[in-house]
Amino acid sequence: xxxxxxxxWQLTARHLSGAAILDTTRASGTRxxxxxxxxxxxxxLRGIVGAWVATVDGEVxxxxxxxxxxxxxxxxxxxxxxxxxxxxLSEQATEGAAPA
Amino acid sequence: MRFSFRDLSELGIGDATPRPVVDVxxxxxxxxxxxxxxxxxxxxxxxxxxxxxxxxVDLRSGTQRRFWLAxxxxxxxxxxxxxxxxxxxxxxxxxxxxxxxxxxxxxxxLLGLDGFLRHFRITMSAYQEWLDCAPEV
Numbered sequence: 001x002x003x004x005x006x007x008x009w010q011l012t013a014r015h016l017s018g019a020a021i022l023d024t025t026r027a028s029g030t031r032x033x034x035x036x037x038x039x040x041x042x043x044x045l046r047g048i049v050g051a052w053v054a055t056v057d058g059e060v061x062x063x064x065x066x067x068x069x070x071x072x073x074x075x076x077x078x079x080x081x082x083x084x085x086x087x088x089l090s091e092q093a094t095e096g097a098a099p100a
Numbered sequence: 101m102r103f104s105f106r107d108l109s110e111l112g113i114g115d116a117t118p119r120p121v122v123d124v125x126x127x128x129x130x131x132x133x134x135x136x137x138x139x140x141x142x143x144x145x146x147x148x149x150x151x152x153x154x155x156x157v158d159l160r161s162g163t164q165r166r167f168w169l170a171x172x173x174x175x176x177x178x179x180x181x182x183x184x185x186x187x188x189x190x191x192x193x194x195x196x197x198x199x200x201x202x203x204x205x206x207x208x209x210l211l212g213l214d215g216f217l218r219h220f221r222i223t224m225s226a227y228q229e230w231l232d233c234a235p236e237v
Contacts, residue, residue: 054132068154074131081132083123086148086207 050089054081063087101187105229106135120224120231121208124216125193127182128155136209138222138231145183145196145215146176148204157181159200169210174201183215185233192235194219 052070053063061081062073074081105118123133126147134151146169152159162177176199184193196215211217224231 067148067150071129071131071154079131083135084132085135086204088207089205 049087052084052086054079054084056082058082101185101190101192101234102230102232103187105226105231118229120226122185122211122231122233124209124211125184125186126151126155126157126198127184128157133185134209135207136211136216138211138216138224140213140217140222142210142212143214144176144199144212145210146174146199146201146212147209148206149177149200149202150204151209152177152179152200155181157200162200165199169201170206172203172205174203176201192233194235 051063051065052067053060054070054074055061056079061079062070064070064073067084067086070084073079103120103122106121107118120138121135122138124136125133129151134147136147151157157179159177159179162179164175164177166173166175168174178197178199181196181198182193183196183198184191186192196219198215218236220233220235222231222233
């Protein structure tokens with residue numbers, strides 16, 4: 001399900017530690033000071049575009065190719081996440097082509 | 101119940117404008133709520149088809165329809181499900197009509213008129229980046 005390397009636009013490779021990556025790729029990010037809900041990871045998001053991720057306190061704790069894998073991981077590790085969503089597949093997706 | 105706007109740029113993806121996103125609990129999924137975009141222009145509430153499978157939602161008798169979502173032609177199957185939102189101090193659950201769609205290339209689930217907006221009185225401040233959801237009584 002992962003997109004080709006050429007479509008990994010605007011991603012920033014960062015160092016990985018912490019998030020469980022349930023595929024063959026790596027994960028991560030940084031924290032930005034903001035009043036809004038802050039999301040961050042401790043590794044690089046490169047290669048997990050389109051993945052499903054679960055977060056706790058704004059930090060990605062697991063990433064996988066499917067929602068089922070994320071939920072199974074949460075059950076196996078007896079974790080309850082704050083949120084789950086899918087990383088964008090494209091620039092258009094992050095800029096919000098609002099569905100009707 | 102007040103929720104802060106959210107964007108994905110914190111994860112190093114793009115430079116998106118923060119949007120009104122609410123974490124919604126789908127009945128049958130007890131390990132995580134689903135980040136869902138409040139879309140005042142959407143007629144219905146739509147979610148990824150695979151979430152229905154994970155949550156054990158029975159779609160066998162659901163109405164099926166094809167429609168366009170943000171340029172994507174998707175097939176949706178309708179079901180009545182339990183949805184819930186909450187904060188540390190408050191929680192609200194309701195019975196909702198949801199379309200489970202595939203393909204689903206979006207980051208968030210979508211909360212529209214049917215299934216979400218009709219159940220709440222929404223106050224939103226894009227300037228201050230929050231929205232408040234008060235259950236209709």
